[in-house]
Amino acid sequence: MDTQEHQIDLGHLMAFDPLHHFPSPPPSREELVKECLQKGTVLVQLIADALFNLPSTEDIDGPLVKLPPPMTRLPREKHLPKPKPPTKWELFAKAKGIKNRKKDKIVYDEQTGTWKRRHGYDRVNDDKDIPIIEAKMTDEPGEDPFAKRQAEKRKRVEKHEKNRLQNLKQAAKVGALPSHIQLAATALPITGTQAAPKKASKNELQDIASMAAAATASGGKFDKKLLGEKPEKHKGKYRKFLPVVEGTGIGSQERQQTEKVLNRLISKNSHEILNVDKAINMYNVKKEKKRKNQRGKDSSTSSKLNPKKQLQKKSLKKGGSSKKGKSK
Amino acid sequence: MRPLDENETTALFEKLFKFTGNNLKNIVENPSYEGPDPNAGRYCFRLQKNRVYYVSESMVKRATNIGRAQLVSLGTCIGKFTKGGNFHLTVQSVNLLAANAKHKVWLKPTSEMSFLYGNHVLKGGLGRITENIVAGDGVVVFSMSDVPLGFGIAAKSTQDCRKLDPNGIVVLHQSDIGEYLRMEDEL
Numbered sequence: 001m002d003t004q005e006h007q008i009d010l011g012h013l014m015a016f017d018p019l020h021h022f023p024s025p026p027p028s029r030e031e032l033v034k035e036c037l038q039k040g041t042v043l044v045q046l047i048a049d050a051l052f053n054l055p056s057t058e059d060i061d062g063p064l065v066k067l068p069p070p071m072t073r074l075p076r077e078k079h080l081p082k083p084k085p086p087t088k089w090e091l092f093a094k095a096k097g098i099k100n101r102k103k104d105k106i107v108y109d110e111q112t113g114t115w116k117r118r119h120g121y122d123r124v125n126d127d128k129d130i131p132i133i134e135a136k137m138t139d140e141p142g143e144d145p146f147a148k149r150q151a152e153k154r155k156r157v158e159k160h161e162k163n164r165l166q167n168l169k170q171a172a173k174v175g176a177l178p179s180h181i182q183l184a185a186t187a188l189p190i191t192g193t194q195a196a197p198k199k200a201s202k203n204e205l206q207d208i209a210s211m212a213a214a215a216t217a218s219g220g221k222f223d224k225k226l227l228g229e230k231p232e233k234h235k236g237k238y239r240k241f242l243p244v245v246e247g248t249g250i251g252s253q254e255r256q257q258t259e260k261v262l263n264r265l266i267s268k269n270s271h272e273i274l275n276v277d278k279a280i281n282m283y284n285v286k287k288e289k290k291r292k293n294q295r296g297k298d299s300s301t302s303s304k305l306n307p308k309k310q311l312q313k314k315s316l317k318k319g320g321s322s323k324k325g326k327s328k
Numbered sequence: 329m330r331p332l333d334e335n336e337t338t339a340l341f342e343k344l345f346k347f348t349g350n351n352l353k354n355i356v357e358n359p360s361y362e363g364p365d366p367n368a369g370r371y372c373f374r375l376q377k378n379r380v381y382y383v384s385e386s387m388v389k390r391a392t393n394i395g396r397a398q399l400v401s402l403g404t405c406i407g408k409f410t411k412g413g414n415f416h417l418t419v420q421s422v423n424l425l426a427a428n429a430k431h432k433v434w435l436k437p438t439s440e441m442s443f444l445y446g447n448h449v450l451k452g453g454l455g456r457i458t459e460n461i462v463a464g465d466g467v468v469v470f471s472m473s474d475v476p477l478g479f480g481i482a483a484k485s486t487q488d489c490r491k492l493d494p495n496g497i498v499v500l501h502q503s504d505i506g507e508y509l510r511m512e513d514e515l
Contacts, residue, residue, distance in 0.1 A: 242331045245392055248365065249385020250372050254331055258356055258373075261337045265345055265352070275460055 006043070008050050011070025015043040084176040087167040127153065206230050329376045329391060329399060339415040340373065340380060343407070344425075347417075347466035347479060351428035360384035376401075379408045380415070382424060405515075418515065419478065419503040422468070426476035429468040431461045433499055440471050443478065444506035452494035461486045467499050478504030 007016045020039065026032040056063035086094070093099075107124045109116045116124045133145040171177050177185075200208070210232045214220035242253050332340065345352050359368030363386025372388055374381050376399055383391070383403030391402045406421035417425075435443060439453025455472055465482045480499040489498055508515070 239333075241333060244329055244331060244374070245389050248369065249388050250370050254372065257334060258337060261334065261341055262352065262356060265338070265341050266350060269345065269349075278460065 009071045015047050082176040084171045329374050347425045348428040349430035382406050419507045422476045431467045432458050434470050448497045448501045449499035451492045451496045
């Protein structure tokens with residue numbers, strides 16, 4: 001038993017013997033299993049010893065032990081995140097040499113002369129704060145300049161959203177979608193909310209196409225079949241029932257079905273047919289009777305007077321018990 | 329009208345088995361001498377509008393002449409299937425069950441009316457009871473003159489019945505012949 005070279009990592013509850021090797025391949029599977037179990041028990045015993053050597057605190061369920069941090073590093077479970085491709089704006093900025101400038105959260109508003117935040121409630125350059133828009137020569141008389149500004153803003157926001165989705169698509173093509181979007185796209189929908197519509201597979205589409213082909217006035221009977229069109233999966237009936245009357249009433253099929261169900265039911269409850277307690281009682285009573293008869297026979301051989309005496313006693317007893325009943 | 333499919337037959341037989349035990353075989357293979365045929369036919373189960381009917385063969389053959397919308401009833405109705413697919417026995421099956429019942433309970437004349445109004449059977453109203461009833465078994469209720477009054481589920485086993493106080497429930501009411509008057513529309 002070489003206990004020195006065993007590596008014990010209590011953080012992962014692991015014991016490892018780096019020097020173990022089979023001197024010769026074991027002859028059979030059972031031998032192999034037995035040897036592995038033996039080795040395994042040795043290692044598990046080592047872990048148990050080490051656990052009990054740790055300082056423990058008392059708990060209602062028993063001694064509680066805090067495991068040390070693990071020593072072996074396990075490999076990564078998921079792959080390293082792939083570098084995402086640069087977005088359209090990033091490419092443009094790089095080409096033009098535009099650098100990102102840090103923006104302040106609070107900006108000075110010239111109109112009111114106060115410091116307002118850049119985005120959000122009561123922001124700096126809000127559309128609804130503009131009191132007057134001066135008319136230009138190019139303006140038509142019927143247009144509402146405020147509505148025009150709002151419409152332009154909406155168009156801009158839509159364009160930004162479209163570009164963002166395009167960037168995500170480019171990233172998804174490479175396989176570098178950010179993880180929260182990946183989850184949202186493939187996770188199960190929360191009960192009650194709408195699930196994203198699934199794309200129909202080729203087989204599903206073929207089935208639906210064949211159903212649609214039968215949606216003509218004559219049920220698709222006289223139409224020429226196109227190349228590659230599948231015949232309908234369910235033609236007409238979706239459930240098949242036994243015939244109502246076969247022959248003179250019950251047919252063989254129905255008889256078979258009822259027999260099958262009946263036999264299944266009876267065999268399932270066959271354990272209830274024999275009432276074990278009743279059988280035991282009956283058996284015991286029989287035994288007692290037999291014993292009494294035998295005893296009666298034995299005593300009759302010894303003396304002739306005794307059985308008569310017994311009978312007299314019985315009749316007395318009977319009279320006695322009935323009297324008791326009447327008195328109540 | 330159509331015959332029952334396998335799941336429906338299983339549900340029906342399971343319910344009947346609770347009341348009849350192995351006598352279920354007698355119900356299914358009962359000879360019927362109804363038609364012109366000198367050979368005895370059998371009884372079959374047919375489904376019409378979610379109701380299960382116990383009909384003899386010759387009757388079934390003749391009933392096929394009546395259209396589905398016009399056929400109201402045939403043979404004896406023994407129960408119906410609910411919207412959820414469960415099977416319930418109705419009072420019209422009492423005579424069939426009584427002939428093949430495994431567990432029986434006889435009521436005293438004083439508590440007959442109470443049972444016919446739909447109440448459960450209390451221990452004080454119990455006249456006789458067959459041995460070896462297990463709680464949850466199907467039980468057919470008779471009057472002291474052996475008239476079948478209805479059926480229900482045993483609440484306690486025979487042994488426990490003896491230890492009960494007189495107001496304890498022995499049989500949970502499921503159906504009684506008073507329903508012919510009370511629930512005339514629903515039968």
